[in-house]
Amino acid sequence: MQLFDTHAHVNFNAYKDDGEEVLRRCLANGMSVVNVGSQFSTSKRAVEYAHLFDDNAYAAVGIHPVHLKKGSFTHHDPGELTEEEIPTTGEKFEYEKYLKLAKDEKVVAIGEIGLDYHHFEEGDDIEFLKNLQKETLLEFIRLANDVQKPVMLHCWDGYDDLLEILEKYPVDKKGIVHSFIGSYKTANKFIQLGYMIGMNGIVTYGDSYDRLIKEIELKDIVIETDCPYLTPRPLERGIRNEPLFVKEVAQKIADVKGISIEEVAQITSQNAKRILILSS
Numbered sequence: 001m002q003l004f005d006t007h008a009h010v011n012f013n014a015y016k017d018d019g020e021e022v023l024r025r026c027l028a029n030g031m032s033v034v035n036v037g038s039q040f041s042t043s044k045r046a047v048e049y050a051h052l053f054d055d056n057a058y059a060a061v062g063i064h065p066v067h068l069k070k071g072s073f074t075h076h077d078p079g080e081l082t083e084e085e086i087p088t089t090g091e092k093f094e095y096e097k098y099l100k101l102a103k104d105e106k107v108v109a110i111g112e113i114g115l116d117y118h119h120f121e122e123g124d125d126i127e128f129l130k131n132l133q134k135e136t137l138l139e140f141i142r143l144a145n146d147v148q149k150p151v152m153l154h155c156w157d158g159y160d161d162l163l164e165i166l167e168k169y170p171v172d173k174k175g176i177v178h179s180f181i182g183s184y185k186t187a188n189k190f191i192q193l194g195y196m197i198g199m200n201g202i203v204t205y206g207d208s209y210d211r212l213i214k215e216i217e218l219k220d221i222v223i224e225t226d227c228p229y230l231t232p233r234p235l236e237r238g239i240r241n242e243p244l245f246v247k248e249v250a251q252k253i254a255d256v257k258g259i260s261i262e263e264v265a266q267i268t269s270q271n272a273k274r275i276l277i278l279s280s
């Protein structure tokens with residue numbers, strides 16, 4: 001069974017002791033994985049990791065919108081019991097720096113980039129931060145079009161603004177709306193624009209997303225872990241997520257759609273290869 005984790009963070013500190021081993025383990029199982037950067041340092045590490053392996057390990061490079069603000073934000077992982085204070089660096093987009101990474105043959109997408117209106121905290125200048133997020137997103141869209149690669153989009157509480165931007169400033173190669181948590185109606189608007197919907201452990205936490213899974217066709221879905229976060233059920237709460245666990249996301253989609261996990265694995269892997277412009 002061929003599984004494709006389209007959004008992982010084995011390049012993050014949670015794997016500083018065993019990242020290479022975690023990647024080796026999933027690749028040995030015939031998987032493919034995209035490690036996604038959230039700032040320059042983790043983007044660079046994602047590219048370095050991808051080069052450790054011949055095939056099936058890829059990278060995406062970008063700045064997560066929460067990292068545009070300097071300070072920290074409180075991360076509550078729906079799959080975990082605890083809250084975590086994550087420091088943010090106040091990064092700025094620098095074209096030449098990111099162009100160099102973006103051109104790398106192992107880089108299959110520009111991201112994660114996007115809009116996050118969920119993690120604003122008291123005292124934040126919200127209008128300023130929203131504008132900064134939008135402007136940075138536009139810079140990255142320009143970069144994606146310059147290198148003719150798709151985008152890996154993060155969006156929390158900002159789907160309407162994101163849709164407006166993608167309509168006005170189209171990405172030539174489209175991309176993935178990762179960790180999608182909107183309605184199927186919103187999902188359809190992205191699908192009409194040519195985007196794939198990324199599903200992860202969140203869809204395994206109860207039945208809130210069963211309708212979304214049912215309403216969207218398999219040809220428009222890719223799967224991901226977003227590890228180390230969002231460990232899918234029925235795995236134990238609190239354990240560190242890893243790319244191999246993406247099969248639980250595939251299983252959930254198979255159960256809800258009433259099809260086999262093999263079919264889900266095969267079609268979502270094909271979808272990933274198509275949108276990320278990889279030969280199969």
Ligand SMILES: [Zn+2]
Nearest residue numbers: 007036112226
């Ligand atoms: Zn992520």
